[in-house]
Amino acid sequence: MRAYVYVICIMGKWKAYSTIAPAVDRLFWLHESAGQRMGRAGEAATEGWLWLQPLPLWDACRAAEQWNLERGRRGGGRSDREDVPCALAACVAAACREAVGARRSVRAKVQQGDSLRGGAERWERAALAGELEGDGAAGDSAAAPEGLGAAARRAAALLKGRALLRSEAQALLEGAAVPGADSGWSDVLQLAALLGLVRLHGSVAASIGNRRGLLRRSRRELRCLRCGSGEPQMRRTACASCGRECAYCSSCIQMGRSRECELLIEGHRSKEALISARQLHSIEERLSKWKLSPAQSEATAKALQFVESPSNGMKPTATAFAIAPIRSFLLWAVTGAGKTEMIFPLMESILLRGGKALIATPRRDVVIELDPRIRKAFPTASIVTLYGGSEQRWERGDITLATTHQLLRFQQSFDLVVIDELDAFPYINDETLHYAADKCCAPSAVRLLLSATPPLAMQRDARRGALPHARIPVRYHRYPLPVPKLLRTPMVAKLLQSRRLPVSLLSELRSSVMRGAQLFVFVQRIAQAEPMADLLRSQLRLAEVAATSSQDDERSNKVKQFREGKIRVLVTTTILERGVTIPRSDVYILDADGRLFDEASLVQMAGRAGRSADDPAGRVFFCSREHSRSQARAVSHIKAMNRMARKQGYLLPEPASKEVSR
Amino acid sequence: MNITSILAWLRRLPSSLAEQAVWLSARSDICAFCRKPIQFDNSEATSGLKLPLQLRQQLCNPCLSTIPWLTRILCPRCGRGIHCDDCIRQPNRSFICNRSAVQYDQTMRSWLALYKYRGNEELAPLLGAMLQPAFEELSLSLGATMKRGSIAACWDAITYVPVSSARAEERGFNQAEQLASYLASRYHLPLLPLLSRERHTGKQSFKSRSERINDMKKIFRADLSSISKLEQIYGSVADTFSRTHARIILVDDIYTTGSTAEACAEELTASSSVPLEVFVLTWARS
Missing domain, CATH: 3.40.50.300 (P-loop containing nucleotide triphosphate hydrolases)
Incomplete structure (x- = not known):
């Protein structure tokens, strides 16, 4: 979207702002009573200049920033009247030039020359004085300053602590039936920003000039303010909503498109300190x-x-966003x-x-x-x-x-x-x-x-x-963690090819089924899950065998059935390494030497066994061709935790299972 | 060698370099649509169709094989894969025919949504590449060969269905324009913005058939300067190729009842002083 930039003079000091609804700003700053009714705290401005041409959002913000920086450097001194529109034009031109890159500065200069004359409109207090009373129906904002002020406060309260894109904020305000949320949303938000309750700016913003690219052109380094992604995730495309090339963030695009000319609305959270x-x-x-x-x-x-x-x-910091x-x-x-x-x-x-x-x-x-x-x-x-x-x-x-x-x-x-x-x-x-x-x-x-x-x-x-x-270091039921046993087996691919399971593995599987446990069988690849389930079904002569993976639409259903005990054996990938708790379960990790199973993931998978106090000694097997470092680390991790638990006296007094002595 | 031919060569240079660069570009690791890792193997998941390289490099095999290509066309007018009542009901169309790349099913709907509504513009070249087989097929049926430049010679210009300025502002881009510009640079065709949209109609997807047809009346306006450019191009080649009509291809994303295409073609033929043949190329046929 596009925005405007303007400067106003309050008590002899000029300050620049960017706005998405200039009419609101004009009333707010220059109209004595309406501004106060909207919620302006300080003195009204005496005059102002609005740059008539709407600019891409980032450019408008940058132009205002530029102005305030320069005035700050000069000590905010008074400038004579003729100077202001020219200085504003220079700031606008500088911002536009920065945005398109120095390469196209020639065109920016031409634009500057064209628009210097008549590019800005003068705002005067005198002209405004009668406007409200005489022409009440000029616009929603002019008609009811109090109403707009109340709406802005309401909106700010809703937006508190949030960072939303324009469409999201609109949906939020409309959902809460804030007056003026549908058509006059920009007025409401702009007033909230003027009151210092929210902050409006482009969702992708640039920091300038630290790096110089080829041809000594200072590059703008863009950053997505919503997700923090930097330049590598930016995609520059021609944009019809701001009229120039503008970047969007490809990293958080599934949450709505964050781009340079898209408004990001950040609601300030008032600082209530917590009770001691x-x-x-x-x-x-x-x-x-x-x-x-x-x-x-x-x-x-x-x-x-x-x-x-x-x-x-705890000391309150100067700015709300420090x-x-x-x-x-x-x-x-x-x-x-x-x-x-x-x-x-x-x-x-x-x-x-x-x-x-x-x-x-x-x-x-x-x-x-x-x-x-x-x-x-x-x-x-x-x-x-x-x-x-x-x-x-x-x-x-x-x-x-x-x-x-x-x-x-x-x-x-x-x-x-x-x-x-x-x-x-x-x-x-x-x-x-x-x-x-x-x-x-x-x-x-x-x-x-x-x-x-x-x-x-x-x-x-x-x-x-x-x-x-x-x-x-100990589970809530105060029994030690089951320590994984290592089993030497051929690779899963081989097993599937030969359609046979090694005797050692099969006998362990049988005894698990016999003792009434439910079995987690982990494999490396999604493609192996279904065939493995078939193989187990035939070898164990058990019908209640299922397979699931991240690509399975039925996953939540199968997990539910597994929880209910309707599925006895579930073949799966790391997708179920966390979060699923089955009271009486044994865990078999096939191809445990595989690249995808690191220490953390092996410990997590082993952690599926022995979760309940009724069956604290679930059995865990690492089945692989060779014993990898990750397996060794996982086993020593688990043993170390058990040792620590025993030392600190958290384990139940009598050794309740065989696992303790291992 | 005269100056103009050197200039023409220089003008062609960047695009032909870009074309070659596709071969050098890194294969991406994850599929552009499903974001899952691509496993490259030699088993081609294609139904006998020679797919553009870009698709093969950036899509995973499961995604490639789900594309419902429209290779079997039963309605010669609208390019549908099934017997078509619409074209029997309305035998007089202002365009010659429509060809679509794919059948608009659930998967294609979700792909288009990723691009059009989510705004993932990186997908534009891929959707553009998906148009290639249908476009080449159509050109071949018009007498072109697969030789370099033959397809370009077959057409006078490529254009697209415009969006209203309000929609452009909201979305930031025009999907039909991006698809058309992909084809234009791929086949060295002149891309002309021949039309503009006068009025903002609501989303087509919420309307019934008759509403759509009524809605489409008088909402496109031909852009006169582009039209005269088209006439110029046609004037310069008409004799060499002995064509009686200027031939243009109109690109859009979806063809449903054909009312959009009809309205565009009608406006174009009405405002052009040279006789026009409008062919429609759409990404999906619903």
């Missing part, structure tokens, strides 16, 4: 009602202390430790103190599964569940449950951000999700990282003491 934790009951008292195991409560108490300790950066240090806390808990129960007391603490909490998890299935548990734990809190296609898209609650991608739509919104499974698939190699996880934190928020297998760098930080953390 001293007014709450003691930590022990609050913890007691959650019925946690000793290991869980010890770790939770440590995390609670961290969450409630006053941060150093970056405050985010404090992170790692909850390093084995699979099946009961991480979800452990975050409840932490969320309670934040809610009691008047803050907002967010739980972000990579998978949609997990969000949907978590929803009823959170609602049960916090019956009085308002809970919003966000994922692609969620119906609560524009709602706001005390607790937000979201898939990680939804975080892109928030800006400094939450006081407690829980990032679940931070080492899982979408976070790895995706800078944008890290950016989003930073962006959604309110100043001095606490970020809680949950993982059974943190990335190496994070483990190192934790050991060094650079990252505050708590370790939970």
Whole structure:
């Protein structure tokens, strides 16, 4: 879209602004009473100049910036009247030149020459004085300044803590029936921006001049302000909505197209400090009602202390959007430790103190599964569940449950951000999700990282003491983790070719089925899942064998059947390495030496076994041609956790299973 | 060698270089449509059709094989793969015929949505490449050969169905224009914006058949300067190729009832002083 740029003189000082609805700005600044009724706090302006030609959004913002920079350098001194339109024209020309690159400066200069005369329109107070009364029906905005002011405040309240594209903001405002949201949305938003409640700018923005390309042309380095992607993700195309070549971000395009001339609306969150934790009951008292195991409560108490300790950066910062240090806390808990129960007391603490909490998890299935548990734990809190296609898209609650991608739509919104499974698939190699996880934190928020297998760098930080953390080496049922057994088997491809399973593997599989367990069978490739299921069906003489993968439309259905016990053996890929809990289950990892199964993923898959107190000693098998380093690491990881649990006395007194002695 | 031929050669140079560069361009690792990794093997998932290189390099085999190519054409007028009542009902059309690349099914609908509504403009060259087989087929039926320059000689100009300025502002681009410009640079055809859209009609997809046909009346306006350019081009080649009509190809994304194509062709033939043959090329036939 396009926007305008104008300058106004308030008490002898000239300042430039960009606007998407110049009529609103004109009334706001120059009309004594209407401006006040709209909510202007200070003095009205005496005069102003509007650049008549609409500019591409980024150019308009840049021109205003340019003007303010230059005036700032000159000390904001008075300039005589004739000077102003010329200076404005120069700023506009400079911004346009920057936007198209120096190469085309000749054309920009020609434009400048043309438009210097009559390019700007003078705004005067005298001309405005009678306009409102005399010509009331001139426009919606002129007709009811109070109404517009109220609408703007309402809109700002709805947009608080969000970062939305224009179409999203429009949908939000229309959904909430804000007056003027349909046709006069630009007026409403522009006034909210004038009141300092929201910030409007291009969704992709440039930082200028640090790098020079070929031909010594200073290159504009573009960056997507929504997802943080840099130049490599930018795609430049001719754009019909702003009239020049303009870039869009290809990285977050599935969330709506973020481009240079697309408006990004960021709602400021007013700074209400949280209530001090001293007014709450003691930590022990609050913890007691959650019925946690000793290991869980010890770790939770440590995390609670961290969450409630006053941060150093509590001083209100000068600008609303200054970056405050985010404090992170790692909850390093084995699979099946009961991480979800452990975050409840932490969320309670934040809610009691008047803050907002967010739980972000990579998978949609997990969000949907978590929803009823959170609602049960916090019956009085308002809970919003966000994922692609969620119906609560524009709602706001005390607790937000979201898939990680939804975080892109928030800006400094939450006081407690829980990032679940931070080492899982979408976070790895995706800078944008890290950016989003930073962006959604309110100043001095606490970020809680949950993982059974943190990335190496994070483990190192934790050991060094650079990252505050708590370790939970034992499951909630206080039995040790099942240690994987190594089985030598041919490659899956060979097995499928020969249509036979080795005797060792087959006998283990049979005894698993005999003991009444359900079986997870992991394979490397999606294409191998279905044939493997066929092979197992015939070799085990068992009908309840199914296969699923990320490409299976029936996945959620099959997982449901597996949970209900209707499927006995499920052949799958790493897609089910997390999140699915089956009470009595054994795990077989085929081709465990494969490239796709690293230490973290092997530990996670092994973590599917022995989850319930009734069957704590599930069996885990790494089946492969050779024993890889990842397998060795995974086994020693699991053993180390068991050792630590025993040392700290978290395990149940009597050795309840054979696994302990191993 | 005279100056003009050197200039013409220089003008052709960039596009022919670009054409060769396709061979050098890196194969992408993930499929442009389904975003899953591409496994390159030699088993071609094509139904006997020679596919443009670009498609083979940027699409995975499962995606390639789901493309419902319209190779068997039963209605010679509108290019449908099934027997067609519309063309029997309306025997007099202002265009000669329509050819579409693919059948508009669920997958194609989702592909087009990625491009048109999500705004993933990187897909434009791929959708453009998908038009190639149908376009070549159509040119061959008009007497062109696969020899270099033969297809270009077969046509006087390529043009596209315009969008209204409001829609262009909202979407940022015109899908038909991007498809046409892909073909224009691929086959060295002059791309002319022969039409403009006067009025903003609502989305076609929400309308019934009769509404669509009524809606289309008088909403396209021929662009006179481009028309005269077309007449010029035709004037310069008419004798060499002994054609009695100027032949143009009109590109759009979807052909449903043909009312858009009809309205465009009608306006074009009415406003041109030379006799016109309008052929329609659409990406999908619904």
